[in-house]
Amino acid sequence: MMRQYELVERVKRYNPSADEALLNRAYVYAMMAHGNQKRASGDLFFGHPLEVAAILTDMKLDEATIAAAVLHDTVEDTEATLEEINKTFGPQIGALVDGLTKIKRLDLVSKRAAQGENFRKLLLAVADDVRVLLVKLADRLHNMRTLGFMPPEKRQRIAQETLEIYAPLAGRMGIQEMREELEELSFQNLDPEAFEAINRHLHELTAKSEKLVEEIEQTLTTKLKAQGIDAQVSGRQKRPYSIWRKMERKSVSFEQLSDIFAFRIIVGTVDECYRALGIVHTSWPMVPGRYKDYISTPKQNDYRSIHTTVIGPGSQRVELQIRTADMDEVAEYGIAAHALYKEGVNGNSRLANESRAYQWLRRTIDLLAEGDNPEEFLEHTKLELFHDQVFCFTPKGRLIALPRGATPIDFAYAVHTDVGNTAVGCKINGRMSPLLTELQNGDEVEIVRAEGQTPPAAWESLVVTGKARASIRRATRTAVRRQYTGLGHQILERAFERAGRAFSDEKLKGALPRLARASVEDVLAAVGRGEMFSGDVVRAVYPDYKDERRVGPDGKGTGQPDGAGTKPTGEQPTGIPVRGLNKDMPIRFAPEGGAVPGDRIVGILTPGEGVTIYPIQSPSLAAFDNEPDRWIDVRWDLESGSTQRFPARIKLQSINEPGSLAQIAQVIADHDGNIDNVNMKRRTQDFTDITIDLTVWDLKHLNAIIAELRAKRVVSRVDRITG
Numbered sequence: 001m002m003r004q005y006e007l008v009e010r011v012k013r014y015n016p017s018a019d020e021a022l023l024n025r026a027y028v029y030a031m032m033a034h035g036n037q038k039r040a041s042g043d044l045f046f047g048h049p050l051e052v053a054a055i056l057t058d059m060k061l062d063e064a065t066i067a068a069a070v071l072h073d074t075v076e077d078t079e080a081t082l083e084e085i086n087k088t089f090g091p092q093i094g095a096l097v098d099g100l101t102k103i104k105r106l107d108l109v110s111k112r113a114a115q116g117e118n119f120r121k122l123l124l125a126v127a128d129d130v131r132v133l134l135v136k137l138a139d140r141l142h143n144m145r146t147l148g149f150m151p152p153e154k155r156q157r158i159a160q161e162t163l164e165i166y167a168p169l170a171g172r173m174g175i176q177e178m179r180e181e182l183e184e185l186s187f188q189n190l191d192p193e194a195f196e197a198i199n200r201h202l203h204e205l206t207a208k209s210e211k212l213v214e215e216i217e218q219t220l221t222t223k224l225k226a227q228g229i230d231a232q233v234s235g236r237q238k239r240p241y242s243i244w245r246k247m248e249r250k251s252v253s254f255e256q257l258s259d260i261f262a263f264r265i266i267v268g269t270v271d272e273c274y275r276a277l278g279i280v281h282t283s284w285p286m287v288p289g290r291y292k293d294y295i296s297t298p299k300q301n302d303y304r305s306i307h308t309t310v311i312g313p314g315s316q317r318v319e320l321q322i323r324t325a326d327m328d329e330v331a332e333y334g335i336a337a338h339a340l341y342k343e344g345v346n347g348n349s350r351l352a353n354e355s356r357a358y359q360w361l362r363r364t365i366d367l368l369a370e371g372d373n374p375e376e377f378l379e380h381t382k383l384e385l386f387h388d389q390v391f392c393f394t395p396k397g398r399l400i401a402l403p404r405g406a407t408p409i410d411f412a413y414a415v416h417t418d419v420g421n422t423a424v425g426c427k428i429n430g431r432m433s434p435l436l437t438e439l440q441n442g443d444e445v446e447i448v449r450a451e452g453q454t455p456p457a458a459w460e461s462l463v464v465t466g467k468a469r470a471s472i473r474r475a476t477r478t479a480v481r482r483q484y485t486g487l488g489h490q491i492l493e494r495a496f497e498r499a500g501r502a503f504s505d506e507k508l509k510g511a512l513p514r515l516a517r518a519s520v521e522d523v524l525a526a527v528g529r530g531e532m533f534s535g536d537v538v539r540a541v542y543p544d545y546k547d548e549r550r551v552g553p554d555g556k557g558t559g560q561p562d563g564a565g566t567k568p569t570g571e572q573p574t575g576i577p578v579r580g581l582n583k584d585m586p587i588r589f590a591p592e593g594g595a596v597p598g599d600r601i602v603g604i605l606t607p608g609e610g611v612t613i614y615p616i617q618s619p620s621l622a623a624f625d626n627e628p629d630r631w632i633d634v635r636w637d638l639e640s641g642s643t644q645r646f647p648a649r650i651k652l653q654s655i656n657e658p659g660s661l662a663q664i665a666q667v668i669a670d671h672d673g674n675i676d677n678v679n680m681k682r683r684t685q686d687f688t689d690i691t692i693d694l695t696v697w698d699l700k701h702l703n704a705i706i707a708e709l710r711a712k713r714v715v716s717r718v719d720r721i722t723g
């Protein structure tokens with residue numbers, strides 16, 4: 001177990017002005033608190049917080065973080081209290097320990113939904129202080145290192161959770177070393193056989209190729225030196241988990257895997273990175289498709305490096321990472337390397353320098369604040385953690401990093417929620433493109449917007465970013481509610497008018513308690529949804545009012561809709577002249593055979609889309625039998641003498657003989673019907689089925705045409721189609 005002076009020395013090595021007394025106090029306090037507690041391994045428990053602290057000293061973190069690491073299990077597992085910690089160590093360390101205690105308590109619940117909740121709280125704690133998360137990751141790392149002492153089921157669960165949540169999180173925060181180790185340990189526990197097999201292969205390979213690594217290192221160093229670049233070259237074998245993942249992904253065997261070696265070239269400047277790359281590429285053939293420049297386009301977690309693969313000495317494929325010493329530090333320690341410790345040790349300015357990794361956390365937290373379903377959150381988090389990224393640009397050159405598979409809709413929402421909500425089209429690299437195009441690295445995306453737009457609900461299933469999905473869901477919800485309240489308002493206006501009573505929001509407000517609703521808007525929405533009868537609202541506002549008949553959404557087009565007796569509200573913007581609907585509501589005819597004036601009609605409300613008008617006899621209406629709240633009473637609102645035409649569909653059976661179709665068309669033309677579309681299907685030798693879409697003025701007009709058709713010898717049958 002680490003001694004007191006060893007802990008202090010570790011910190012002093014990178015932070016000579018560290019508060020020695022604080023570290024000593026934390027050490028003694030935790031040692032006393034944990035006393036003789038033992039871990040599953042049989043070792044003294046106190047060894048665990050010390051190891052966690054040691055991991056964090058490798059990341060050169062400030063002494064408050066180190067102290068919090070030493071104390072991280074005291075409040076939950078010992079007699080120690082938070083007040084005592086606050087008193088002894090001050091509010092800053094108190095807050096860190098408090099955050100860690102909360103996460104630990106949440107950890108005890110292992111159901112899936114609860115896990116999402118855990119993670120959400122965990123990240124919210126981080127929003128306050130990212131160091132809580134760093135200690136948590138170190139804690140998890142040490143627990144993973146000592147996982148062997150746990151019972152098998154517990155081991156599986158912890159390893160799975162580590163692989164799904166903590167390893168990617170470490171990666172996203174830029175702590176690659178930790179991510180790799182967490183992955184290796186999880187892999188080892190989840191699939192011990194695969195792990196052993198790959199390790200065995202790797203050992204055999206090492207025996208054979210020890211010389212090769214050295215040789216490549218030498219060759220690279222010499223070549224670079226000859227061009228005046230002082231580079232530090234180091235080669236290593238890849239880790240079992242990354243090899244295994246590659247084998248899975250590409251379904252290849254170990255023998256077929258060619259690039260098991262990775263070399264890192266550390267140089268002094270960015271300029272030297274590119275020069276070194278030039279030297280490498282002119283010395284050996286490069287493998288196409290493997291070159292990536294994360295220096296000009298850094299990863300979301302601020303990782304910067306050049307990646308390439310060449311066919312190197314001995315025809316061995318060699319993967320190379322070229323970067324400066326600074327970039328290397330960020331690659332290994334991530335945000336810890338430059339966001340925290342370098343900002344100083346007093347902790348107050350710790351968040352001043354927001355790296356991209358920290359921005360990612362912020363985005364995740366924004367998402368948390370928006371959604372309230374933990375399942376939903378876990379889904380988004382996994383999504384954002386596991387997908388590779390694509391980098392796109394706004395016309396002004398702002399870099400937008402998105403998960404792979406993202407569309408311009410995701411892009412729009414990443415720029416701003418308003419941009420997403422009003423997006424109607426896009427240009428990719430200057431060319432008009434569908435909003436559902438999968439974005440590629442380097443695409444320049446310009447979003448075409450139209451104000452007053454609502455995103456289609458269907459987008460929700462087409463986007464890949466959590467932010468876009470949450471925003472679309474919210475916008476759709478709002479739009480649907482707006483439609484219902486608008487509809488409710490129309491219905492009530494008419495109901496009050498019919499009752500001969502005045503209607504206003506103020507009057508409605510006075511009746512809210514009687515209606516058991518919290519706001520006028522709630523009442524309107526309830527009426528619009530059909531949850532409340534308009535007559536009940538009238539009686540609530542005017543308790544003395546007695547009506548002869550109940551008013552309200554009473555089912556399928558009674559022919560006595562709410563609007564009876566009111567003056568026409570005018571034509572709909574869509575050109576469908578019906579009453580009973582809010583003017584802003586999108587409205588259309590059923591696609592399979594519409595309604596014509598004279599038909600009794602009913603509207604079916606589809607939230608987020610609008611109202612579809614059906615003739616009451618339409619067989620399609622059966623599908624809505626169990627959803628009475630979607631049925632809306634509507635009636636025609638057509639001025640006499642109108643020449644507007646309406647779509648109808650008829651189906652004929654005609655005898656196969658020359659000129660029969662011409663005769664049919666002639667009948668329709670003679671009666672001033674317009675044929676829009678004809679569809680013929682030969683049924684038998686003798687008969688053909690013909691479907692005709694035509695437009696007519698009204699039902700009388702249509703019936704006249706049908707009657708005339710029936711009278712024709714070549715026509716054996718005529719039916720109207722109403723969906």
Ligand code: MN
Nearest residue numbers: 048072073139
């Ligand atoms: Mn712990």
